[in-house]
Amino acid sequence: MSATAAADRTNVYQRAAQALRNTRLGEAVRRTTDKFRFARHRAVAGLDDFEALREHARSIRAHTISHLDYYLAQLAGHVEAAGGHVFFAQTAEDAVEYVLEVARRHNVRTVVKSKSMISEEVELNPRLAASGIEAIETDLGEYIVQLGNDRPSHLIAPSLHKSREEVAELFSQLAGEKLSADTPTLTRFARAKLREAFLEADMGITGCNFAVAETGTICLVTNEGNGRMVTSLPRVQVTLMGMERLVPTLEDLDIMLQLLPRSATGQKLSVYTSLITGPRRAGEADGPEELHLVIVDNGRSKLLGTPYQEALHCIRCSACQNVCPVYRHIGGHAYGWVYGGPIGAVITPLLRDVADWGELAQASSLCGACAEVCPVKIPLHDMLIGLRKDTQAVRAASWEERLLFRLWTKVMASPKGFRRALAAARMLQAPLVRAGRWRWAPPPLSQWIAERELPAVASRSFRDWWRERAASSTGTKAAGVRPAAKAHTTPRGGSRP
């Protein structure tokens, strides 16, 4: 886990600031997310009743997760009945060890991988490399990320942060000659290079978009065809699956397939949707001779039975990333681990730990756009607020902070204290206020006003105004009618338009 941000001791503010300085990154993130969110918008507009579909999908996910033990047992039984092997991995280490053991048993030297976020999560590639096994990412974006010794920065477009010049540079190093930076040249090079890998590899490793409990089926959704290569050519297939990624029936899968591609890329259906049930059977010309399904917990069970259980409903479509005003400015790497955007800000602290990662919940404006587009209606913004509270509860606050809040509580608890505090603030603020708002403040208030506006305390309080007004207008018809505007609006409104 040495490569993770926690070990680097950077925090999300520092990483965000770094990302914001990279203007090319900002441009690339906005261009990609715009493309996806407009495409999604058009795609869902083409459905008869998108809202009913979302609600149905939500109910499928809620039902499945609340009976997860039942469906996982059913899934495992059917995978085994179809001739596959199932391994339950409690931790990342368990999952990695199992994959290495299978690889050793088959004398595997080369592995081809199709896109799998969970393999990023358990940090499989470095461990394969340490065992002398070459693992090659075959999704074009993941391949670019791997060559650049980098991490994916988006669920669907992992290499969106790389420019074509950077890609050309990486491919040229590999080719031993200077390649031009046009897309056809680069794609042709990757196709040829990866085609060799597909034909030579001993093992294919995939993620899992969905598993179907009633049939023991693994569903993979790709556009490039690499997912099919990885599950058709090598003799051994290993599929890593987050334990929540399943649906009860084929009909439920059909509902999810209506939502996933539309929410992700705006396609009605991705180019290749593979339903894989066990290894190849007698008489078939290709396909793996052995199939392993690794079902990974790695912190997920901590969410069950908590207010965050619904975070396990996620189908990793990336729609929340594409609409998030924060993600759109800072990109995926600033979140510091594997998952970025609103869903990343929610599940990273929950899967890892709230004390170290809870700060990610601050990387949100709480606008709720994420929840609005989520195809399974996860209340992401509510969870972000919950996580802010949880973070506060486990965080060791400084003595200044504790003192400040103790004083604050004491003063604000009585009307007298409140009035006196206002009077004091009115006096103290005078040299610091211009045009109705604070321009400077001593720490720790300075940190707060660096990003926000702190309106000045009004020169006259509402209570005072009310009392005076009542005294002066007693018995006249003007009572209840709008008072002179100037008396109270100017100081309260500050400089806001």
Add this chain to the structure above:
Amino acid sequence: MSKNMAAKRREEFLARIRGRLAAGDQAPHPGRWPGRAAIAAGGGDPMTRRAVLEIFATELRAAGGHLRHVDGPAGLAQALREIAKAAGTFLILRDDDPRWREPAGTPWLAALEETGLDVVTPAAGRVAAAQAGIGVTWADWAIAETGTLVQLAGRGRARSTSLLPPVHVALVRPERVLARRSELMAVLREGKPAARLPSQVVLITGPSRTGDIENDLTIGVHGPGEVHVLILAPEGASGGSRQFGA
């Protein structure tokens, strides 16, 4: 790992989940998931075969695929010659699919041989397969609403026939075109509560594509860059390619 250890590990894994869920006050499993088919499978009036085929053609083209109607085996040979010429290839890979040998299939197989192109099966080995310019398959089903082909794994068939060659040609009988994907799920289920699916069912919607280099849409990155669907008119049917219905 021994069987006992694996069973113990599984039981612990599931027990942990059960424990957590119970702590959250979850209801026990209802025994049967009532959500199935809560949304009617598409709804609306059944479409005519002609309408279904028209939607299929429109959606397939929107996804970047090509479609033509083939009038009998001579038409197939002609279509394949044209596709091969455009692709600059002489080598066709075809599945050793039992359907070629069925009475209704043999004339089409003969047409394949009549093209004058070299035809190999997956038995020729992976190297030969990887060199073929065209892969020819029998599609098991097609789905109109998304312009999708459905290929099932099976005896004599190779997953790579529709994957490795740069051009994929799929033969489709008109009666195998379904209006909606939800119908496919019912077909795969074969009326049973839990059917054993084939080892692989792949849904193919247009040519392979990626946008991973600066969002630049590129066709044919790993899979075929061209997908041709040939709708086969029933042999000897008068009226040729425009005769619909089985």
